[in-house]
Amino acid sequence: MPSTDRVTSAEEYPMTSPHEAAGGKEAQKAQKEEEPGTTSRHAWAMIIDFLFAAVAGTVVTLVLTPKFYASGEAHSLAVDTGIAAASYLGCSFVNQVLLARALHGSLGRRVLDLHAIMEATGRPVGLPRLALRWLVGLPMVPFGLLACLFPGAEAYPLELFGITVVRTDETGPR
Secondary structure: OOOOOOOEOHHHOOOOOHHHHHOOHHHHHHHHHHOOOOOHHHHHHHHHHHHHHHHHHHHHHHHHHHHHHOOOOOOOHHHHHHHHHHHHHHHHHHHHHHHHHHHOOOHHHHHOOEEEEEOOOOOEOOHHHHHHHHHHHHHHHHHHHHHOOOOOOOOOOHHHHOEEEEEOOOOOOO
């Protein structure tokens, strides 16, 4: 049965050489354009990732803030804001870069049985490319969350980074 999500099955992205993988790109892109309801899994994955960063960042902030002020410092809105921003960014980095490298996808993608691979080779995405995607993607988070409301909209094109997201079926890595 054909998928109704934008992501494709792992069968369409076998772990092959770059020369073999490059031949099927045109047919795959044509199939992506024909599929209805293209954002459901990506939208949910993005929402799960955002909620993880928000909840984990809040917990880290609530743990770190009293420890900082226990040292006798006076309360400051700038310090509180800095601790919160560092906590949220740190949790986002752990999810989008470190866990994405270890699990072949962020927590949101793995919950939805998706994984990220290099489009040209079908291999897992490397740490430098994940870090670059995270840095470039940070200012786009509000637009990505807004794009979740509109079917067919993309938060930002992963193809820009040579990354594609596929379903983890029987043939894909776990």
